[in-house]
Amino acid sequence: MCGTENTTLAPRRPAVPNGTPSPDPVINLDQGDPTMYEAYWRGMGDRCSLVISGSEVMSYLGGSPGGACWFLEPKLEKSIRRIHGLVRNAAADAEDGHHVVVGTGSSQLLQAALYALCPPDQPEPTSVVCAAPYYSCYKEIAELLQSKLYKWEGDAHNFNKDGPFIEIVTSPNNPDGLIRKPVVNSPNGRLIYDLAYYWPHYTPITHQADYDIMLFTISKCTGHAGSRIGWAIVKDKEVAAKMTKFMEVTTIGVSRESQLRAAKLLGIICDDCQAFSTNTKSQNFFDYSKRLLTERWDKLHEVVKRSETFSLSKFPKDYCLFSDRFYETRPD
């Protein structure tokens, strides 16, 4: 689990793209860019088009009065709760006290969660860890501004300090696609679950996740990376409020145009899943995308079989609550 030789060949989210003088090797963003779904959306025609007049969504304010996140578009909140209810990948009912916080991608939400979980008056920065191999941007995010609130401490397997810590649990994991659980055994930790890939086109939905902080992104769900829309499902209202505060100070909210587009696309996916639920579900986005990923994965298997340098992870078959079938994880 700690090596990289047994993983997929390319990072599935951007790591260190060009645009900056950096001592690190530059990895091209194309490798993590989910443009493979473009053909699906093109085939949907005008039904998915968003039209915004010049006078719409001009205000900073977009959220529902009394909601935890004052800039979350009500339409997006509705679509988010609806798709999680339909797919059953995460508990996200308002009635059960699950708050939705929107961010400019899940990267911003991860920073917001670190801010929310790290008290400002600690003698030492809170440790941040993640089991290797981990998404390289976590380290970059945690170290960028040399914050006194938190400190990147690397591989969670090696963490043995007594103080407070935050463990990021990425499941399915980036870059290796494995299903993950926390690895640090200590009562002093808080957990942030990055569930960007916990959707039925990538992996069987084996259970309804119900953790304190769960991060998702439209980039991996629908493929609309350019929209920069992520969301968090958060149980504790005060944590949700602090995360909202982070977005408020750093970007005064989140693009309302992107939120409306994400709301529409998620809503259409839900409509189609429900329309086909009495049928074969053969045309919904998740089934289309699962087939696409399976084809790509099969091709990769063919290539790797001929290689002596690389091998690929073996993924167990699992029963998917959403698809009502058994299948293997298929990383993008």
Added chain:
Amino acid sequence: MCGTENTTLAPRRPAVPNGTPSPDPVINLDQGDPTMYEAYWRGMGDRCSLVISGSEVMSYLGGSPGGACWFLEPKLEKSIRRIHGLVRNAAADAEDGHHVVVGTGSSQLLQAALYALCPPDQPEPTSVVCAAPYYSCYKEIAELLQSKLYKWEGDAHNFNKDGPFIEIVTSPNNPDGLIRKPVVNSPNGRLIYDLAYYWPHYTPITHQADYDIMLFTISKCTGHAGSRIGWAIVKDKEVAAKMTKFMEVTTIGVSRESQLRAAKLLGIICDDCQAFSTNTKSQNFFDYSKRLLTERWDKLHEVVKRSETFSLSKFPKDYCLFSDRFYETRPD
């Protein structure tokens, strides 16, 4: 200049909106929300509508190859350079080495500039100052993560340290609308100019600004605060690259939908200014908005004249290069 009794009555940008448990007094966002321009954009009808199909702008990548900012939409870059060339408020020609960096509002760009200007290996954090009265969010931004790179040191008038510093120069100033210059007299400083209000509906364009880092935002230019689009004009390519890096790590770019909308709206303003330039310019956005602000300002004057508690700043008349007229600053 340091007091607040001689200023406008409400903050012109959001300060501490609701949505968070905070010991600070909560100021409602409505006070800084530029929704007064909605009627203008409504009157423009379908001409300003943006239509985005489900398969457009899906990729992370949007920028021109070889540009300083890999996620800047070429259409937005073109509109930004065009409007500055037309209004003559800022030097922004590519041929003269002015780089454009887009951000999720100018707040993100301010953080990006702090990151870019503060070397990571200094023994002490770089001081950040601004002449009082200043936009309250500067302090919040600089203190949020307790960065070791920089430290908020408050009023630039009181700054007398020998070490490196950054002075934020806001002109016209928020909250008092005054035209500003740097106040710290030291060779160790770097300057960030926040020119959010340096547009002809707020103040006469007396000169073409040509500073190292100049920040603008669509919120104050066209009134589209909900889009969260800001931009920086940056002379030093390495600074532009570091600012881009900041946006890359914190939000992996900027909403492409919002960028396309901003590009369209700025382009329409330019088209209309040029269409009326041989006429009276009576219908262009800036003249419409200037009249609106003058009416509001006159009403405020009437109210304040009857008050014994408040007074209003006196603004000198100046010749505006863009409008070809003399007039006074009219803060929103």
